[in-house]
Amino acid sequence: MLVADIEYNKSCTNMSTEVSLLEDATEALCEWHRDCRDRHEDDFEAAKEIVTRLGAHYEDGRTEIGFWTPGIVEAGVPSEDVYLEVLTPTEDVRVFEDGVDQQRIEVRRGRLPINREGEYHWAVVEGMAPGTREQFGSLYQLVYREDGEWHTVQDPMAYSVPFGVFGPAELIDLEALDAERDDREYFKALGTDGEPIPTTEDDGLPRVDPATSMVEIHPGTATENGSLDGLARRYEQIGEKLRDGEELDAGERIHVGYDAIQLMPIEPITEHRENHDFWSVEGDRAALDGGETVELVAEQPDLINWGYDVVIRAFSAPNPAILETGRPHELVDFIAACHNLPDPIRIVFDIALGHAEGRADELLDEGFIEGPGMYGLELDYQHPVVRASVLDLQRRKMDFGADGIRVDGAQDFKYYDPDSDELFHDDEFLAEMDEVTQEVGGTEYRPWMIYEDGRPWPRGDWELASTYRELIQQHPHSFQWSPITFAHNKPALLTFWASKWWRVFEVADFGENWITGVANHDTLRRGTQQPLPKGWEEDPINPYLGDDGPEIIDEAYDQPSTNMLLHCLLPGVPMDFLNANAHAPWSFMRDTDDEWNVKVVAEEDNFLDWHVPAELYDDGQFFGRLKGMGIDERDDLDHFVHVLHDVGEATDWDLADMAATIEALGSPLDGETVTPADLERFGEAWMADVNEFANLTHWLDTLDDDRAEFTHRVRQFRQDRPWLRGDIDVDGEEVFDYVHPVDGTVVYYGFRESPDGDEQILFVGNMEGPEATVEPTALDESIPDSDWEPALTAPGVEPDLDGVALDNGEAVVWTRRP
Secondary structure (H helix, E strand, O other), X not given: OOEEOXXXXXOOOOOOOOOEEOHHXXXXXXXXXXXXHHHOOOHHHHHHHHHHHOEEEEEOOEEEEEEEOHHHHHOOOOHHHEEEEEEEEOOOOEOOOOOOOEEEEEEEEEEEEOEEEOOEEEEEEEOOOOEOOOEOOOEEEEEEEEOOEEEEEOOOOOOOOOOOOOOOEEOEOHHHHHHOOOOHHHHHOOOOOOOOOOEEEEOOXXXXXXXXXXXXXXXXXXXXXXXXXXXXXHHHHHHHHHHHOOOOOHHHHOXXXXXXXXXXXXXXXXXXXXXXXXXXXXXXXXXXXXXXXXXEEEEOOOOOOOOOOEOOOOOOOOOHHHOOOOOOHHHHHHHHHHHOOOOOOXXXXXXXXXXXXXXXXXXXXXXXXXXXXXXXXXXXXXXXXXXXXXXXXXXXXXXXXXXXXXXXXXXXXXXXXXXXXXXXXXXXXXXXXXXXXXXXXXXEEEOEEEEOXXXXXXXXXXXXXXXXXXXXXXXXXXXXXXHHHHOOOOOOEOOHHHHOHHHHHHHHHHOOOEEEOOOOHHHHHHHHHOOOOOOHHHOOEOHHHOOOHHHHHHHHHOOXXXXXXXXXXXXXXXXXXXXXXXXXXXXXXXXXXXXXXXXXXXXXXXXXXHHOOHHHHHOOOOOHHHHHOOOOOHHHHHHHHHHHHHHHHHOOOOHXXXXXXXXXXXXXXXXXXXXHHHHHHHHHHHHHHHHHHOOHHHOHHHOOHHHHHHHHHHHHHHHOOHHHHOOOOOOOOOEEEEOOOOOOOEEEEEXXXXXXXXXXXEEEEEEEOOOEEEOHHHOOOOOOOOOOEEEEEOOOOOOXXXXXEEOOOOEEEEEEOO
């Protein structure tokens, strides 16, 4: 591990390291707290106001700090044994630099008394240094002494955790961060005649209107460094080219043609108990009556995760693993880069607040936790302070400048009613989420609201029973993920477009408030979990998509006919997945699980068949860790991971039994024996190698320029016709149907007319099956038979209205001026 000496900015004076408690100001803060409780009869209403001042808030040299600590109070810890610990760098410490694995930072550690008010602790402190774009600021945490031992409480409401979610919080000057953002004019103009994106007045505030189309991005694999800073640079470069009239290359084209980006979760995530340790302070804690200079040993968190393994603690902060510099400013810079494009792009945050990963109980007060759940731990959403805190975490995160919010797993917000002995969906809480407003750049506004809700999940018939409309009906301005986006989403399966017709027709009939599209982080992974058959007798994979796994999976999730159907005909907001656009690998990647990692890897046992032919495994830039364990051949790895899966299921995933069984069967791993530690090392090597393999930088140069240009034109067709978001009038003059009888080929067709009556659109596409010839204008009597002009034609197709031949995945869109 490299250890770098910090180069201090000699032009700056030393940072102040002396901190002190302002007793009168602290008492005034406690008085405000008491007054707040007295003014509200309802505990939840009082909590909603109180939690806004929890965490650390800097203004004019003073810092207000608040913690909710019912566990400490209930345990009987005397108030005089609870302190605020502050670690302030003694000089200006530069942020993380590329190539530096570890920094040793001299800090002044001070410990201050803190006032208790009921279940809360409050302090107003002078001397703490806020972090800036260029340097780290004061770190803080609550510490208390019990039975002679020191314990630490981290701030759940932190805005910055540069050394990981298990490290101390960093003080950030939020007003300065907001004041210096490059897109302030974007927010100032919301709700005015000069607004950069459309809004609609909602209860006196502008609410961001839905996008026309959207792309989902995983920041950890989207750029070489897997950082928000890298994404900001990419969109800045795209913006410069667009303003200068330069042609975009294929790797840039897959990013544009959208007016929204949904970021996969960017919250701080859990860590591996043994492998991840990103900070420590050398030396014992200071004496009560003074401070001391100690050394902080810090590393930039290096974590692999798809983003959903959140622990709720510091939810309001960006995930430091995707911050190139360790600064939360990167998130603002990325948002500003998208807002400042010639055609602004909205940013949608994917908010996963419906559960907490298993280690959350090490970071949150026990008052937060209700108990174990399907995905880790369930939060006690019925507790007024927990309920209010979660909502405020949402507000704080969105105040980085998001335009929209996608609520992950809304069906998971439930509560138990002991009187009826039933679980109920907490729709009141989801309504509270909808009521949260943002304030950025001096403008208060309401975001575009999107829910993922598959109720009655997890009931066995949920895929059939779910309407995906409950929350739209409660909140007519909101959107939900559609059935072909959420559950019915394996287009590589033969008969997919025939058997799921009823769900696709629902999109056409009443999908204007749905997010549509077949490619996203869940669907592409589920697609590759399907076994790849070796021949026709092993249906159900669609053999017309390609000759091997990589071809089939690439076409299934980025097929011309699918893209044209979604962007040129169906209502709603189509969403694509950047990895699918890039024809890049995708899998379930995380190195943060120290309990089930081997199981998670084994369940990806079909990944190699879908994404990794032998020539790519042999490529020296890929799979170096696995090769270093002795697995030199792709087929050996393929066999081993399938054996791992079968043995795991047979032994109920007991690592000791698995190791013994695999050793008896024989393994390609180096060494004569196989131990549980070997299996864990294999899992870690797999995750790291697959994560590198999936990075988009390896695949952008392999894209076909003509194909990328074509799909960009498909998306632009949608952007030029936002009216397509409205439902198809299937009971009127508009048409959406498929050719009967199917005769082995599923051909969809549709006819639409703009609300002003100035344009008509005709779509015909072979969704799956061998080549078929159709006469588009003869498909329905409502379709005019003349004056059609081809607007979009899949590569290789001759758009003949008298009889167009369409192979699997091919389509044509015509337009007509009545």
